[in-house]
Every structure is written in structure tokens, then in C-alpha cells.
Amino acid sequence: xxxxxxxxxxxxxxxxxxxxxxxxxxxxxxxxxxxxxxxxxxxxxxxxxxxxxxxxxxxxxxxxxxxxxxxxxxxxxxxxxxxxxxxxxxxxxxxxxxxxxxxxxxxxxxxxxxxxxxxxxxxxxxxxxxxxxxxxxxxxxxxxxxxxxxxxxxxxxxxxxxxxxxxxxxxxxxxxxxxxxxxxxxxxxxxxxxxxxxxxxxxxxxxxxxxxxxxxxxxxxxxxxxxxxxxxxxxxxxxxxxxxxxxxxxxxxxxxxxxxxxxxxxxxxxxxxxxxxxxxxxxxxxxxxxxxxxxxxxxxxxxxxxxxxxxxxxxxxxxxxxxxxxxxxxxxxxxxxxxxxxxxxxxxxxxxxxxxxxxxxxxxxxxxxxxxxxxxxxxxxxxxxxxxxxxxxxxxxx
Numbered sequence: 001x002x003x004x005x006x007x008x009x010x011x012x013x014x015x016x017x018x019x020x021x022x023x024x025x026x027x028x029x030x031x032x033x034x035x036x037x038x039x040x041x042x043x044x045x046x047x048x049x050x051x052x053x054x055x056x057x058x059x060x061x062x063x064x065x066x067x068x069x070x071x072x073x074x075x076x077x078x079x080x081x082x083x084x085x086x087x088x089x090x091x092x093x094x095x096x097x098x099x100x101x102x103x104x105x106x107x108x109x110x111x112x113x114x115x116x117x118x119x120x121x122x123x124x125x126x127x128x129x130x131x132x133x134x135x136x137x138x139x140x141x142x143x144x145x146x147x148x149x150x151x152x153x154x155x156x157x158x159x160x161x162x163x164x165x166x167x168x169x170x171x172x173x174x175x176x177x178x179x180x181x182x183x184x185x186x187x188x189x190x191x192x193x194x195x196x197x198x199x200x201x202x203x204x205x206x207x208x209x210x211x212x213x214x215x216x217x218x219x220x221x222x223x224x225x226x227x228x229x230x231x232x233x234x235x236x237x238x239x240x241x242x243x244x245x246x247x248x249x250x251x252x253x254x255x256x257x258x259x260x261x262x263x264x265x266x267x268x269x270x271x272x273x274x275x276x277x278x279x280x281x282x283x284x285x286x287x288x289x290x291x292x293x294x295x296x297x298x299x300x301x302x303x304x305x306x307x308x309x310x311x312x313x314x315x316x317x318x319x320x321x322x323x324x325x326x327x328x329x330x331x332x333x334x335x336x337x338x339x340x341x342x343x344x345x346x347x348x349x350x351x352x353x354x355x356x357x358x359x360x361x362x363x364x365x366x367x368x369x370x371x372x373x374x375x376x377x378x379x380x381x382x383x384x385x386x387x388x389x390x391x392x393x394x395x396x397x398x
Contacts, residue, residue: 002095003125004212005117007180008102009173011143012133012194013204018042018100020205023221031216034094038082040101046079048103051116056107059151059247063254087124097125098212105132109169111179118183130184131211133194133204134295136307137164137171138284142276146229149238150266152247152258156239157274164284166291174295181298191299193306234269236359237330238262244351268330278312285309350379357388365395 008014021028021035022042028035039046049060054069061067066075090097099121108117121128135143141164145157153160166172181189190211192198199207209217230238245258276284289305296306357371369392375385 001090001097001125002127002129003121004096004098004129004131005104005121006098006100006131006208007104009105009132009134009140009176010102011140011147012102012135014100014102014133015043016204017208020209020220020222021098021100023223027216027219027221028098028214029091029094031214032093032095033098033212033214034090034096035098035100036086038086039079039099043103044099044101045103047099047117047120048101048108050076050079051108051113051120053110053113058107062248062252083124096212105176106170109176109179111182114179114183128184128188130180130189131192131208132177132180132189133192134173134306135194136285137288138276138281140164140171141284142273143229146235146273149230149235149242150262152242154239154242157235157276158280161276161280161284166288171288172291174291174298177295177299186298189299195308228266228270229273230265230269231271232274233360234265234271234330235273237269237356238265240352240355240359241265243355264330276312281312350375350382350385353378354382354385354388361388361392365392368392369396 006014006017019042025035036044045060054072057067061072064075066072087097104117108114118128138161141161142157145160148155148160164171169175177189177191192207192211194204196202200210201207205220205222206217209220241258241261245255245261247255247258249255285305285307292305292307293303296302296304300306353371353375357368357375360371361368369389372385372389372392375382376389379385
């Protein structure tokens with residue numbers, strides 16, 4: 001049986017592809033394809049986590065109650081049974097199985113881990129083909145920022161950018177894909193550039209289903225299922241929420257208040273996020289020039305950089321971070337959640353409004369003043385809050 005293994009990368013509309021695979025499971029089965037379900041109904045996340053090195057732990061494992069090596073071994077045993085069960089019951093008319101997870105890119109990226117992936121999957125499949133989409137590194141950084149904030153990140157975009165170096169295998173696609181080609185063979189990798197002009201019909205779903213040789217693309221049911229970005233205001237507010245309300249309490253439990261607040265931000269602040277500066281774009285593009293040229297030669301058989309050089313236009317660098325009426329409604333929604341909480345925790349809520357004010361003070365001083373006033377009502381003796389209120393008053397009077 002053949003396996004089509006879609007490994008991402010992250011921020012290349014993988015969620016949209018997985019949504020299309022899930023929504024069209026019956027159509028796929030009728031045409032000889034089976035989208036694996038036991039590893040996760042949409043994102044087959046359990047397979048990369050089955051193969052991560054023993055010393056790796058993150059939020060996903062923590063949320064699953066997997067905190068040590070014994071927990072990992074139990075998880076592996078349970079999952080292997082489920083995998084055996086599903087594959088044994090695949091109908092005879094199925095010739096091809098599809099597995100998809102961007103976590104193959106972000107979690108199982110060492111040579112040792114990728115070899116574990118091969119060892120696991122080769123037990124079931126005689127032929128394995130890898131499908132991967134690549135997005136220019138600075139664009140990946142920019143898109144990653146919103147997702148990171150939704151997941152609890154407190155770093156600024158600039159701090160995210162500082163991690164974007166050739167030494168980081170997450171962004172060094174040449175090193176990453178070389179590990180995959182060493183394990184599975186160069187001829188078994190199908191690598192695509194995630195750029196509208198490079199995709200079939202300028203559409204990621206059409207392109208993916210073309211890559212897997214699915215003939216009935218016109219019959220696909222496509223529901224919009226995107227991991228959408230949030231506006232610069234939403235990013236600022238989200239970072240402030242993450243600072244004031246860490247993802248986990250000290251006892252290890254998920255902070256439900258943060259989850260509720262971030263749900264509001266994700267829902268009400270959809271839109272294009274903060275833009276990377278042209279200076280940072282050029283710096284990143286140049287730093288990856290050598291590895292991207294090697295990537296182009298090895299995986300595409302072409303010379304030069306595999307990503308087109310596209311300096312950012314001045315008008316595209318502007319990001320609207322104004323605290324407008326819609327954003328104020330979001331703040332009202334956020335405050336309504338906070339007002340229903342135990343008022344003994346209001347000291348933490350002061351951090352939320354204080355940090356949001358600091359984020360927007362250079363954009364809209366009057367709105368920053370109103371936010372800092374909210375913080376002062378909660379923490380009247382806060383030295384930074386009172387200092388900033390004094391500064392804002394002087395600037396507003398001018």
C-alpha cells in the first residue's frame with residue numbers, strides 16, 4: 001500500500017488542506033484514498049509525537065498528561081494499537097493512505113526523529129512519498145506571529161524575527177529537507193513553493209489534490225477553515241493577555257481565563273497582522289541566500305534562490321494599530337469576562353490594561369490614557385501606571 005505523507009511546513013495553509021481532506025473523506029474513499037483518523041481526525045499530530053526524541057516535551061504533551069518517559073511509553077503503546085486497528089480495517093479498494101501534520105516540520109526535525117518516522121511507517125507501507133510546501137522565511141515569521149500569540153507567546157514580532165536564522169532548522173529548509181531525503185530518498189520528495197503564482201489555479205487545495213493525483217477535484221467540498229491572522233491591535237492585546245494571564249497556572253492547569261480572552265481576540269480581531277519591515281526582510285532574505293540556493297539546486301534542479309526577491313512596498317509596511325470602535329468593543333468584551341471573575345485577582349487585570357496601553361501609546365495617546373486609567377482603578381498605587389498617566393496627561397494637554 002502507498003502512503004502520501006504531507007509534512008507541512010507550518011504556515012503554508014496546512015489547516016486548510018487538512019480541512020479539505022477531512023470534509024471529503026467519503027469522496028476520497030470512493031476513489032481509493034484513505035485519510036488516517038486514529039492519529040487525529042484532521043491534524044495527524046500523534047504520529048510526529050510518537051517519533052519525537054525522549055527529551056522533548058511541550059504544551060501538546062503536557063495537555064495530554066504526558067510528563068515523563070513512562071507516560072510517553074504508555075502513549076506509544078496505546079497509539080500503536082489504534083494504528084494497527086485502523087490500518088488492518090482499511091477496505092481492499094483503498095490503494096493510498098494520506099497522513100498530514102505540520103508537526104513533522106516543527107517537532108520531528110532531527111535526523112534521528114525522521115528515521116523513527118520512517119521505521120514506524122515502513123511497517124505498513126511499501127511506498128512512501130513526502131509532500132512539502134515551503135514559504136519564504138520572512139513571510140513565515142510574519143504569519144507565525146499571530147499563531148504564536150494565540151498559543152500563549154509573549155514575544156514581540158522583532159523577537160520572533162531574531163530566531164529566524166540559518167542555524168535554526170525550523171527555517172533552514174535545506175537542512176530540514178536533507179534529513180527527510182536521507183531517510184526516504186530524494187526521489188520520494190515532492191517539494192512545492194507556497195506562493196499563489198506557483199500553485200495550481202493559484203489555490204492551495206487544488207494544488208495539493210493535484211499533487212496526490214486525485215482526479216475529481218471539481219467535486220470537492222471546501223469549507224473555509226483557515227488559521228487566520230489577527231490584526232496588529234489584536235496582537236498587542238493578545239500579548240498583554242498572555243503576560244497578565246500565563247497559559248498555565250502554577251499548579252499546571254490550563255488558565256481558562258486566558259483561553260476565554262484569547263477566544264474573544266481571535267474571533268473579533270481577524271485580519272492582517274503586523275508587517276515585517278523592509279530592513280528585516282532584506283536581512284532575512286540575504287542570510288538564507290546560500291541555503292536557499294542549495295535548496296533550489298537539490299530539490300528543484302534549478303539555479304539561484306528558490307524564493308523570488310520581493311522588497312516590501314512602502315504602502316504595504318503600514319499597519320493600522322488604531323484603537324478604533326471595533327477594537328473598543330473587543331476591550332468591552334474582554335472586560336466583561338474579567339468582571340465576572342473573582343475580584344481578588346484584579347491585580348492581574350491591571351497588568352492587562354497597563355500593557356495594552358503601553359503597546360498603543362505611540363499610536364493613540366488618548367486611547368492609551370483611557371486604558372491606563374482602567375489599570376489605575378484596579379491598582380491605584382502602581383508606580384508605573386501613575387507615572388505613565390502623568391506623562392500621558394502632559395502630552396494630551398500639549
